[in-house]
Amino acid sequence: MGEMLDIAFISGLIGATMRMATPIIFATLGEILAERSGVLNLGIEGIMLMGAMTGFLITFTSGSIWFGVLAAAFVGSLLGLLMALLAVNLGLSQHVSGLGITLFATGLAMFIYRLHFGSPTVPPIIQPFKQIALPVLSKIPLIGPGLFTQYSLTYIAWMLIPVMSILLYKTKIGLKIRTVGENPVVADTVGVNVTLTRTLCLVAGGALMGVGGSFLTLAHQNMFLIDVIGGRGWVAIAMVIFGNWDPLKGTFGALIFGFLDGLQLRLQGMGIAISFHVFLMIPYLLTIVALIGVSRKAAVPASLLKPYRREEKGG
Amino acid sequence: MANPKQPVVRMSSITKHFLDVTANKNITFNLYPGEICALLGENGAGKTTLMNILFGYYTCDEGEIFIKEEKVNLSAPKDAISRGVGMIHQHFALVPSQTVLENIIIGADSGKGIFLDLKSARQELLQLQERFGLQIDPDARVWTLSVGEQQKVEILKALYREVDILIMDEPTAVLAPAEISDLFSTLRSLVKEGQSVVFISHKLNEVMDISDRIVVLRAGQVVAEKKTADTNTRELASFMVGRDLLEIIEKKTLNAGQPVLEIEKLDALNDKKLLALKSLNLVVRQNEILGLAGISGNGQKELSEVLFGIREPIGGLIKIDGGRLKFGNPAAIIKSKIGRIPEDRIDTGLLMDLTVEENLILENHSSSEFHRYGLMKSRKIHQFSEDLISAYDIMTAGRDAVTKSLSGGNLQKVMLARELAGRPKAIVASQPTRGLDVGAMEYIHQRILQERERGAGILLISEDLDEIFALSDRIAVLFEGAIMGEAHGEEASREQIGLWMSGVKK
Numbered sequence: 001m002g003e004m005l006d007i008a009f010i011s012g013l014i015g016a017t018m019r020m021a022t023p024i025i026f027a028t029l030g031e032i033l034a035e036r037s038g039v040l041n042l043g044i045e046g047i048m049l050m051g052a053m054t055g056f057l058i059t060f061t062s063g064s065i066w067f068g069v070l071a072a073a074f075v076g077s078l079l080g081l082l083m084a085l086l087a088v089n090l091g092l093s094q095h096v097s098g099l100g101i102t103l104f105a106t107g108l109a110m111f112i113y114r115l116h117f118g119s120p121t122v123p124p125i126i127q128p129f130k131q132i133a134l135p136v137l138s139k140i141p142l143i144g145p146g147l148f149t150q151y152s153l154t155y156i157a158w159m160l161i162p163v164m165s166i167l168l169y170k171t172k173i174g175l176k177i178r179t180v181g182e183n184p185v186v187a188d189t190v191g192v193n194v195t196l197t198r199t200l201c202l203v204a205g206g207a208l209m210g211v212g213g214s215f216l217t218l219a220h221q222n223m224f225l226i227d228v229i230g231g232r233g234w235v236a237i238a239m240v241i242f243g244n245w246d247p248l249k250g251t252f253g254a255l256i257f258g259f260l261d262g263l264q265l266r267l268q269g270m271g272i273a274i275s276f277h278v279f280l281m282i283p284y285l286l287t288i289v290a291l292i293g294v295s296r297k298a299a300v301p302a303s304l305l306k307p308y309r310r311e312e313k314g315g
Numbered sequence: 316m317a318n319p320k321q322p323v324v325r326m327s328s329i330t331k332h333f334l335d336v337t338a339n340k341n342i343t344f345n346l347y348p349g350e351i352c353a354l355l356g357e358n359g360a361g362k363t364t365l366m367n368i369l370f371g372y373y374t375c376d377e378g379e380i381f382i383k384e385e386k387v388n389l390s391a392p393k394d395a396i397s398r399g400v401g402m403i404h405q406h407f408a409l410v411p412s413q414t415v416l417e418n419i420i421i422g423a424d425s426g427k428g429i430f431l432d433l434k435s436a437r438q439e440l441l442q443l444q445e446r447f448g449l450q451i452d453p454d455a456r457v458w459t460l461s462v463g464e465q466q467k468v469e470i471l472k473a474l475y476r477e478v479d480i481l482i483m484d485e486p487t488a489v490l491a492p493a494e495i496s497d498l499f500s501t502l503r504s505l506v507k508e509g510q511s512v513v514f515i516s517h518k519l520n521e522v523m524d525i526s527d528r529i530v531v532l533r534a535g536q537v538v539a540e541k542k543t544a545d546t547n548t549r550e551l552a553s554f555m556v557g558r559d560l561l562e563i564i565e566k567k568t569l570n571a572g573q574p575v576l577e578i579e580k581l582d583a584l585n586d587k588k589l590l591a592l593k594s595l596n597l598v599v600r601q602n603e604i605l606g607l608a609g610i611s612g613n614g615q616k617e618l619s620e621v622l623f624g625i626r627e628p629i630g631g632l633i634k635i636d637g638g639r640l641k642f643g644n645p646a647a648i649i650k651s652k653i654g655r656i657p658e659d660r661i662d663t664g665l666l667m668d669l670t671v672e673e674n675l676i677l678e679n680h681s682s683s684e685f686h687r688y689g690l691m692k693s694r695k696i697h698q699f700s701e702d703l704i705s706a707y708d709i710m711t712a713g714r715d716a717v718t719k720s721l722s723g724g725n726l727q728k729v730m731l732a733r734e735l736a737g738r739p740k741a742i743v744a745s746q747p748t749r750g751l752d753v754g755a756m757e758y759i760h761q762r763i764l765q766e767r768e769r770g771a772g773i774l775l776i777s778e779d780l781d782e783i784f785a786l787s788d789r790i791a792v793l794f795e796g797a798i799m800g801e802a803h804g805e806e807a808s809r810e811q812i813g814l815w816m817s818g819v820k821k
Contacts, residue, residue, distance in 0.1 A: 171429045179410055179421050186408040189372070190422030190476075191393025299412065310372070310391075 014146025021258025026212025027236035042098025045233030046105025048213030055214025076210020091307030329378035356532035401473030572601030581631035606787030654739035724755025
């Protein structure tokens with residue numbers, strides 16, 4: 001197995017890690033935003049699929065890939081708004097609302113795709129994103145080509161990590177979001193609009209999920225398949241817990257997943273005589289293992305899953 | 316400054332309904348500048364509701380509110396805060412995982428643009444601390460603070476918002492005696508600085524101590540308004556309860572018998588995995604009530620949970636009637652005949668969505684008396700529950716009524732009926748009368764005394780010193796997970812118990 005350690009392999013693996021982590025990073029940041037405000041958004045898997053389909057469809061019809069990304073963000077935020085309507089305004093069970101949205105969005109994505117493309121024997125394709133090599137940085141030996149020859153969306157994902165951190169911990173709205181997620185009564189008492197804050201978080205979070213989904217059809221692949229998300233939404237939910245609701249730590253989890261995803265692709269390519277399904281399982285399996293280790297000391301936002309209504313006389 | 320004759324707050328003809336309950340009925344209430352006005356009344360008298368209306372947390376159904384001579388329409392707390400009204404609830408409105416500074420500045424716009432300006436906020440906070448003598452580390456996380464310190468954070472939070480009318484809802488309920496006098500001096504200095512304070516309480520002595528004027532509420536109505544200097548606790552009590560005398564408890568003299576509940580060197584952890592009970596020793600005998608006093612959070616919760624079988628201790632042993640108790644096994648505890656009356660009857664004691672009957676047989680449903688081949692013997696069960704309903708005088712539409720339709724006092728009767736039906740040898744009652752009105756409280760006290768006469772040994776865990784003194788044969792004080800001191804009921808003085816409660820050994 002000498003080839004495992006050669007430079008091309010390592011460089012390729014670094015690049016793949018970055019790529020495969022990208023949709024998870026978008027989705028994880030979107031979910032962190034929602035959960036920090038106190039709403040678990042289980043619609044994530046469906047929102048990502050709608051993002052993937054919409055991004056593909058709009059790119060296919062308009063010819064502009066960035067239109068596709070914007071459309072994915074827009075559709076994601078609409079579904080986030082629907083989640084807010086159900087779980088925040090109406091105060092329904094977050095589990096039921098979220099799963100409902102995933103089921104609804106999954107069906108809807110397939111429906112719209114079929115409506116437009118029918119059932120072609122060869123799936124239609126688009127011209128996907130091209131990787132951009134950053135000058136100088138991509139020339140760094142060993143790690144340079146892998147880290148700095150990436151899709152624009154990957155660069156954006158990485159820039160969003162500190163942005164999200166600063167938003168949550170350094171801004172006024174961030175303090176409001178965290179307080180709403182911990183104790184909406186406190187927030188309401190000092191004049192923070194709980195419903196609005198939660199709605200905004202779900203809308204913005206939904207947009208991030210939508211973009212994360214579109215990466216899979218606009219960069220990772222160049223076509224839309226119904227199983228393109230492949231449970232990455234659920235992985236993002238796990239990463240939020242793994243990262244203790246913190247953007248930096250959550251992203252670290254996404255990187256581990258990306259690494260394993262990239263590794264299994266490479267192991268498959270090396271022609272080892274094990275079913276590729278086993279390799280496909282690796283990142284998911286390790287996600288579960290990691291969760292067992294981490295989630296016992298998790299610092300859950302105290303009001304996660306709890307709808308808020310004023311003037312309900314308690315106790 | 317407002318004219319001292321003119322009230323800063325004028326609430327006139329306030330009425331508020333909750334479903335079919337009238338919490339406030341045509342109440343008129345004034346607050347004058349620079350005074351501490353006590354709002355006195357029993358639980359459920361409508362004190363907190365009235366102040367929640369002034370704070371904009373509830374909207375009143377009828378009536379008008381004037382703040383600083385201006386008619387106001389308060390639809391949310393922020394409306395009240397912007398007019399200088401702040402309220403500190405019994406359960407603090409703080410986020411434990413955030414810092415003191417973050418808790419104080421939330422929502423109060425400071426800093427330019429979107430970023431928090433922690434630097435100038437800190438400066439402002441330190442100035443306030445200086446001015447009012449409230450010293451708290453701005454960077455401490457709130458969960459690391461004591462209850463008294465958290466209360467200071469709440470006061471600072473109000474002052475930071477330039478509040479000059481401060482409502483405090485039962486502020487002493489969770490404080491140690493030393494912290495109470497600390498709070499009182501803070502309140503006095505606030506008033507000296509021009510603030511006006513509403514002090515909600517049901518404790519007569521405190522009200523006499525701190526207030527300038529007292530408004531007494533009963534059943535949602537104002538029944539008296541007095542200058543503190545012109546009244547006394549006896550008169551206030553009669554206003555509050557609506558009859559002349561406070562509850563008189565007559566206790567038969569009994570000699571304590573064999574030990575029924577023995578706790579030896581019990582160690583247990585709390586939810587944060589810190590030691591909550593430290594080598595705790597206690598003995599309760601037949602025909603005896605042992606009152607366990609103490610400020611909440613000193614291990615009461617953990618002790619009752621161990622005794623209820625829902626928390627496993629890490630060391631020590633418990634004997635019931637001489638037999639060793641199996642830990643962490645509620646079924647074994649039911650078998651060993653411990654009557655369990657939990658602190659929170661709604662969350663841990665009863666199933667609110669089930670019927671009264673189902674709750675009554677909850678612990679006995681698997682006894683052969685009530686089922687055959689796994690099928691419930693409904694006739695037997697109906698008989699059993701109807702007997703209990705009449706024996707305990709439970710006011711309910713019937714055994715099939717949903718439990719949540721019952722009032723607090725009747726819920727506690729269901730609780731007692733279930734736990735006492737098996738004639739337990741030992742009874743653990745945790746805060747058995749918290750939140751109940753006087754009538755229900757009297758009833759529960761009588762029942763507990765009857766159990767004592769029957770021969771049970773009762774461990775009464777309570778934060779209400781009046782209750783402890785009225786019922787106990789012996790009084791022990793729990794402090795930081797161990798017994799600080801113990802005294803006979805008749806010999807114990809409030810001062811001594813108070814000292815023990817705040818951890819002073821003498």
